[in-house]
Amino acid sequence: MAEWQRTHTCGELRDSHVGQTVTLNGWVLISRKFGNQVFVDLRDRYGLTQIVFEADNAELFATADKMGREWVLSVTGVVRARVAGKDRTDVATGRIEVEAKALTVLNACPPLPFSVTEFPDEEPANEDLRLQYRYLDLRRRSIQGVLTLRHRMNKAIRDYMDERGFLELETPLLGKSTPEGARDYLVPSRVFNGEFFALPQSPQLYKQLLMISGYDKYFQIARCLRDEDLRADRQPEFTQLDVEMSFVEIDNVLGLMEGLAADMLQKCHGITVPTPFPRLKYADAVLRYGSDKPDLRFGLEIVDVSDIAAESEFTVFKSVLAAGGVVRGINAKGAADRFSNSQLKPGGELPKLVEVYKAKGLAWMKAEGDKLTGSIEKFFPDAVKAKLKEKLGVQPGDLLLFVADKAELTANALGALRSHLGSALKLYVNWWEEKAAWDATEGAAAKKEKRAAKPFAMRPEHFNLLWVTDFPMFGWDDEEKRWAAIHHPFTGPMDEDVPFLESDPGKVRAKAYDLVLNGYEVGGGSIRIHRQDVQNTVFKLLGMELDEAKKRFGFLLDALQSGAPPHGGIALGLDRWCMILAGTTNIRDVIAFPKNQKARDLMTGAPAAVDARQLRDLGVKLS
């Protein structure tokens, strides 16, 4: 062992080490001189330890005095108790310090483009700068925490799946392009000029083939890629837990995943969530929450009041109903005072939300005492008002909001409105907001009084999990004038709906299911088609001629008639899971080296121009 190598980490020393000679390696978090002492907080992944350089060790003292933040040191010294009253309660090593006896500067460091210390009074630098110097950004304690959490999450998943007999099997990155759904990333072939591999959007076909091969229980934490325009919570490459099982029905897959989700939350955050998770049919989810991934941390259910609206004299409602539309509303409990009448006018905070969905307007009433007020109240006779109050459970102080339009548009508009209200009215609490508030009060008080604070307690209700099931199998594509798969073309139909495949495709429900966590879709899967005849029918329905289907998916069709067992599975979006578990809404926070929103890596500069020779070898040129 080289003499500069550490005997302990920077998070390890306690009272019991007092008197021992130790060597620590780490980075200078901060350094400050008080009279004849220089204090250095030495940091590594495991914690930080205070190092004291005494002036009577002149050479060391001089070096220590000139060191700046982020220098890399090896310090050998003696552990001693801190001076009475100087203990720190916010770090585990807070009762000791190390008096330096020897120092090796392993690397100096000039001033950096931004600070990585994350002191409470330091704003993080802007994201572009942090992405350019990602290796510095990754030093921040909060990001180290997130990536450590991600490791623990992945480990928990692998342990869980392994314990249940699942085999983690690797599937290829270099596959075949199947232009369907999202865009493929293509890879030119040097050996076969003019031909291309495609990077996988998911291991879907491979995992089905593995079932046909008899592997019975497969999983993989798999990298997938989609060349799509990015949104806040999307990246060109992403990681999913990919699962497939043979001889199963819906309940088997859901039960397995409920156990896994509960295990992840237990291992990552020490909380117990109840299982099984509620199941909501797609049609109900859309009707009651205006979304196929509703956030059920709060209520604010959407209520269909078409029957009551029909009894009103409000012509807008009546003409919508006459045209086959619906009138639906939300009772924003106690929110009458929260939104002024002017905020409810066209272009105001709430109407703006529904206008995005092309709703023609947001009608509203307020419950003042026993009365309903607002501009449309006059169109509602008292008896109709009474019915409305009863159906919506109206109490004084409530705000009633209505949208009248075609069913789908109404659902989308009210769904967006509901989400906004949930957050605006603080009907639920993100655990990280709660924790930040807790840190600022309980944590701060503990620090002030030099006492250890009880750790922040997360609660099961911070994580709301549910299934959405009974999706329609096909949606009508108005542009292409044909049916399109709502999930993917390998999704199986409900047994009792198979007869409708040819007669009434819109009526067929899929054996598909989505897992929803706090309003995010965090998983989705299905029982697959395992019979070639059914798969052919579906391809045909989707406008794919048999020749075309054979060209693209011939190997799958062949495999389906080579002894394919019933099978199904699911994929969980692990970036999104980690994002929610870590308490962030920025997907880039949970990825070590992310791309920016334009799919460029600001650190390496990728993508970049390449040598002409490379392109020549590949048989391509720029157009």
Add this chain to the structure above:
Amino acid sequence: MAEWQRTHTCGELRDSHVGQTVTLNGWVLISRKFGNQVFVDLRDRYGLTQIVFEADNAELFATADKMGREWVLSVTGVVRARVAGKDRTDVATGRIEVEAKALTVLNACPPLPFSVTEFPDEEPANEDLRLQYRYLDLRRRSIQGVLTLRHRMNKAIRDYMDERGFLELETPLLGKSTPEGARDYLVPSRVFNGEFFALPQSPQLYKQLLMISGYDKYFQIARCLRDEDLRADRQPEFTQLDVEMSFVEIDNVLGLMEGLAADMLQKCHGITVPTPFPRLKYADAVLRYGSDKPDLRFGLEIVDVSDIAAESEFTVFKSVLAAGGVVRGINAKGAADRFSNSQLKPGGELPKLVEVYKAKGLAWMKAEGDKLTGSIEKFFPDAVKAKLKEKLGVQPGDLLLFVADKAELTANALGALRSHLGSALKLYVNWWEEKAAWDATEGAAAKKEKRAAKPFAMRPEHFNLLWVTDFPMFGWDDEEKRWAAIHHPFTGPMDEDVPFLESDPGKVRAKAYDLVLNGYEVGGGSIRIHRQDVQNTVFKLLGMELDEAKKRFGFLLDALQSGAPPHGGIALGLDRWCMILAGTTNIRDVIAFPKNQKARDLMTGAPAAVDARQLRDLGVKLS
């Protein structure tokens, strides 16, 4: 649960289940009718169970009678003991059978292009056909065993690394092309037309950056890709265990990996290999074994006899020595009778091997009794012969083989000769050859006598592990007229050799190490350069101007002066590890969906032509 779903797997039923009603799901391995009974061996991943269809259940019997191999069934029936004397000892369910009471055909199956049963008398189909129908090939019990082993190996690795505080962190697939070493696979960018991502040849730069970011202990089971011409044990995409640690020296990395390798062998095969592993300096390995990845399951050391040859009258030896060459030999113990004089003539079995390396010839002597015989013996006076016999430890029956040439050529030629002799003389035994022989004798006898055979015992000596260290840092590239990195340009020089970096680069040894298993390089790594000035010097030595270096690796150079700790790591080739652990020499056996030797996927047909629209979006066209 659907009524067809299994209550047990096909490997689960024992005596204790007799009398129970069970449901099994699986594939028909074989089906045979004897009088009024149809016997079906039903197979799944977990084993096989004999199902009996009795003629008195007429409907079932009729269906069972027409079923062929690989049909997928659900069978409900009653477990019963087999007729006395009909127990099978080669399967765990061999004492019971299931009398069928109900049958659901989950999928029929036409005759397949080849058999997947692996009966001893069935030759496997040719590999191209098997790759085309890979989903059938994967049903073979032997391949299922290999992929299960691979899962266990990966799980063992992850458990080991996690227990030691290593974080598994994911690095990008879409990176920057750094045309150095092997060819990159390129990925055109739709957003930035004319620019390309590159798929990673390894996460080398990212893992170094993670050390600079303070992650301290990183690992990843990572997919890597190289667009190189393939050899028998290479694939375009491969999987490596990638490891990096901070504040370490060589011994730390080697110690960690010795523990891991021992753990893998213990968990995969239940054998204990001794640690630490022997270490061999590169120069010694080349001198004594003619290889930087010597197989030390056997001896046959190469001995330098230049000093003795100088005393001979053999002009060939003397002129080589005069020109600065060497004379080295191998004593093939007891092999004088194994190789006839004609096999030792130019073009014979052994001379052919050294001719590949452009050795001018293979000189030989045989020890017959006390005498040395052969065509060159006459050039050796008795006293010189005596010295030769002593140095080579000659005994009656030995065969002495000599090459005289430049040192490097001699080493390569004798290294190849040594490998061939090791296998030709059966100086070591592959455990799988030993196991096959054991199966044919002990296993067969057990089967015949209907007794359980003791399982085959693997032994530590089946797996020979060693380190090769002290590699030279640079080799002179005669074509490019410049120094080239033997490992990669981020490898650190030995501290004591740093002064030679500028004065005598050929003398600098690298802090690099390779792990060798049974003559295969199964791992390689180094302590890295952690100082920007040293890295710049190395880039310059490699002929890279500072501008060029900054353009390619600017982010690394910046990072090296932003507080980089000393760090180092290693990568293990897991495909190769699995290949050796599984007892195969075909890398495609350990990959679920491999490419063929031309880098084509015969099952999906990838790579393939793509739509013109796709290329237009990417801003490329075919040339």
